[in-house]
Amino acid sequence: xxSGEMQYAPPFLNPALxxxxxxxxxxxxxxxxxxxGGHPDVxxxxxxxxxxxxxxxxxxLAGCLQYGETGGQPAMREAAANLxxxxxxxxxxxxxxxxxxxxxxxxxxxxxxxxxxxxKVIVENPCFPSTDQAxxxxxxxxxPVTSGASGIELEELEEAIRQHRPKMMCVVASxxxxxxxxxxxxxxKKLLGLALKYKVLLVEDDPYSDLRYAGEPVPPIAAxxxxxxxxWIVYLSSLSKTVAPAxxxxxxxxxxxxxxxxxxxxxxxxxxxxxxxxxxxAEYLRAGAFHxxxxxxxxxxxxxxxxxxxxxxxxxxGRLTFTKPEGGMFVWARLxxxxxxxxxxxxAIDQEVVFVPGNAFxxxxxxxxxSTLRMSFAxxxxxxxxxxxxxxxxxxxxxxxQ
Amino acid sequence: xxSGEMQYAPPFLNPALxxxxxxxxxxxxxxxxxxxGGHPDVxxxxxxxxxxxxxxxxxxLAGCLQYGETGGQPAMREAAANLxxxxxxxxxxxxxxxxxxxxxxxxxxxxxxxxxxxxKVIVENPCFPSTDQAxxxxxxxxxPVTSGASGIELEELEEAIRQHRPKMMCVVASxxxxxxxxxxxxxxKKLLGLALKYKVLLVEDDPYSDLRYAGEPVPPIAAxxxxxxxxWIVYLSSLSKTVAPAxxxxxxxxxxxxxxxxxxxxxxxxxxxxxxxxxxxAEYLRAGAFHxxxxxxxxxxxxxxxxxxxxxxxxxxGRLTFTKPEGGMFVWARLxxxxxxxxxxxxAIDQEVVFVPGNAFxxxxxxxxxSTLRMSFAxxxxxxxxxxxxxxxxxxxxxxxQ
Numbered sequence: 001x002x003s004g005e006m007q008y009a010p011p012f013l014n015p016a017l018x019x020x021x022x023x024x025x026x027x028x029x030x031x032x033x034x035x036x037g038g039h040p041d042v043x044x045x046x047x048x049x050x051x052x053x054x055x056x057x058x059x060x061l062a063g064c065l066q067y068g069e070t071g072g073q074p075a076m077r078e079a080a081a082n083l084x085x086x087x088x089x090x091x092x093x094x095x096x097x098x099x100x101x102x103x104x105x106x107x108x109x110x111x112x113x114x115x116x117x118x119x120k121v122i123v124e125n126p127c128f129p130s131t132d133q134a135x136x137x138x139x140x141x142x143x144p145v146t147s148g149a150s151g152i153e154l155e156e157l158e159e160a161i162r163q164h165r166p167k168m169m170c171v172v173a174s175x176x177x178x179x180x181x182x183x184x185x186x187x188x189k190k191l192l193g194l195a196l197k198y199k200v201l202l203v204e205d206d207p208y209s210d211l212r213y214a215g216e217p218v219p220p221i222a223a224x225x226x227x228x229x230x231x232w233i234v235y236l237s238s239l240s241k242t243v244a245p246a247x248x249x250x251x252x253x254x255x256x257x258x259x260x261x262x263x264x265x266x267x268x269x270x271x272x273x274x275x276x277x278x279x280x281x282a283e284y285l286r287a288g289a290f291h292x293x294x295x296x297x298x299x300x301x302x303x304x305x306x307x308x309x310x311x312x313x314x315x316x317x318g319r320l321t322f323t324k325p326e327g328g329m330f331v332w333a334r335l336x337x338x339x340x341x342x343x344x345x346x347x348a349i350d351q352e353v354v355f356v357p358g359n360a361f362x363x364x365x366x367x368x369x370x371s372t373l374r375m376s377f378a379x380x381x382x383x384x385x386x387x388x389x390x391x392x393x394x395x396x397x398x399x400x401x402q
Numbered sequence: 403x404x405s406g407e408m409q410y411a412p413p414f415l416n417p418a419l420x421x422x423x424x425x426x427x428x429x430x431x432x433x434x435x436x437x438x439g440g441h442p443d444v445x446x447x448x449x450x451x452x453x454x455x456x457x458x459x460x461x462x463l464a465g466c467l468q469y470g471e472t473g474g475q476p477a478m479r480e481a482a483a484n485l486x487x488x489x490x491x492x493x494x495x496x497x498x499x500x501x502x503x504x505x506x507x508x509x510x511x512x513x514x515x516x517x518x519x520x521x522k523v524i525v526e527n528p529c530f531p532s533t534d535q536a537x538x539x540x541x542x543x544x545x546p547v548t549s550g551a552s553g554i555e556l557e558e559l560e561e562a563i564r565q566h567r568p569k570m571m572c573v574v575a576s577x578x579x580x581x582x583x584x585x586x587x588x589x590x591k592k593l594l595g596l597a598l599k600y601k602v603l604l605v606e607d608d609p610y611s612d613l614r615y616a617g618e619p620v621p622p623i624a625a626x627x628x629x630x631x632x633x634w635i636v637y638l639s640s641l642s643k644t645v646a647p648a649x650x651x652x653x654x655x656x657x658x659x660x661x662x663x664x665x666x667x668x669x670x671x672x673x674x675x676x677x678x679x680x681x682x683x684a685e686y687l688r689a690g691a692f693h694x695x696x697x698x699x700x701x702x703x704x705x706x707x708x709x710x711x712x713x714x715x716x717x718x719x720g721r722l723t724f725t726k727p728e729g730g731m732f733v734w735a736r737l738x739x740x741x742x743x744x745x746x747x748x749x750a751i752d753q754e755v756v757f758v759p760g761n762a763f764x765x766x767x768x769x770x771x772x773s774t775l776r777m778s779f780a781x782x783x784x785x786x787x788x789x790x791x792x793x794x795x796x797x798x799x800x801x802x803x804q
Binding site: 008244 | 535673
């Protein structure tokens, strides 16, 4: 009776995740310039201030070692509420905030309490693969709605809502991953109106909005919500892009009943996010290091963004087009003339430069645009960006010569 | 159109969790002796060694701030494999181990990849409420099997397997929570045999086995598994009871395909456990602080266990009976003579002592034993244990006088 096989639950896998993993193995080859990763540049973090925050926590360590509240340490909830309020999203730290393992866990918790097999959820097309995976894991069906240079398309969205009656819709309103696009204030207000009109929970994931390099600041969607609309939006954010991913600290600002359910889910999931790293992060924020350091991040990333965009324009001869992002980490580019990103990739690897072909970001394979590619400028210095774009253009030359 | 209500996914809640929360609010009243919590005693942790480990990590902090591998930092996977091997559970750190947010997240990940609505899973009756919740959250049905003074009852278990064809069964083999019971080596082998015979994944949660105060050590169930049986067991453990809960570090040792699926689930859930706390924990273990500190934990907890047991025997006049646990944190006691723990609780609160009535630990309300209560000796010093048992006996006197 020993030849049977394990019966797993349906995995509801996002098939795009595996190719990305293979690709990232090329990215780590010595000598290769990688535009493929989505990571911030560790060398830009405020290591001294993080070390100081850690030392302060060490000096009162005995008080930071026990299990913590599932919703988060009071100091970190307060700090997250302050950061949110600074962006225009008022939040009560004791009744609306949960500290999570990055904004990824916040999304996962919301997905768990909202979605089950057969439910529908709207995502941007293209969208971040781990967002896709967290939603898909519940067994829900993903409904992709086109997200172009100015973000999600509202007419297509409303039509999709009418047709599919989704329970939830997920957007990154500022400097989206991968599209780099940002929604206007007007579109943000309209999105809220749709959420309320059709009773669809709007999940706003906002990891990047502090990293703006150009254009006028726009508050998060949640900042525009009136009292009634606040019942239909959950706001997610993270310290991973601006402080350090290794803290694993994100948060959600959620209506009371949604928060209560997410707390139960989080208790079953991991009891709480590490109280130790929460206390370190809260000290870092209390000391003012977040706001004093942010300008240097903006300056460096902004310069890298500018370098990548101007080099592509200068060198590609119109064969690679893009809308310049106003912030974030990504340039979402298109190969013109029927060229395909997947065909370019092997030549790029040969030239020791890598990117992620756009097909990794489309939840529905039938709605892919094979000409697209995502290029991150965040973790490569400007000299290497210049070198990398040169190599990429050479790879396009080789592709064209075939 | 604004009067609609949010449509949540079915929450599959464990109804026992809410009363425990209310109860724990009494436990924090000044002057109250609490046997209710399930927390380790922070004052017994090796704070100096943790601070030293933190300082070492601080000295190379720039290398510890990035996103980490979803499976865990290599040093922590190695350390977890070593700890497991020290208990007899050999594990390849790169192909069998995942570092998780406590063993709670390990259980949650296994539940997510194994169970869906309509599936069945066997749990001990009584069982730990957060285990119950993590399993129930998938929509699976819990099948409770009696766990007495010598652990889960194998005849009832085999009958339940035959009747319900579960996909999974979960046990705490050493010093279970709440029952305090420990399975013999012989029963461990038989459990493995049942897992293999009926193709049921055996989940062994082992947070307490290092805390043995009496009796002969027994290796974890997984240590008895032959090559074939290893395909049907996943071993979970944690640093929360022996190092510090605030690290939020646990791990699983899983067969390759199960591990692969859990990695996908973890990536969607929180990308990884904090690399920062993983590095601190790995340093603590590398320095030998775990094994040098363990004897002092065993000595203090063992003394508290002894004090609680001898005081109950001495003072209760046979109205409170129990099987003395060989380790862990809990005395699982029974009121004799038809007395009910729930009736005793209000008198106990009046006398400023609290415990958890057993009904919080029964997944199936129809299979409760209302005479039972869980008393933790872990976080109360011996003088307070004596005082607390005196108060408890006074509460029984008052109950009897009514």
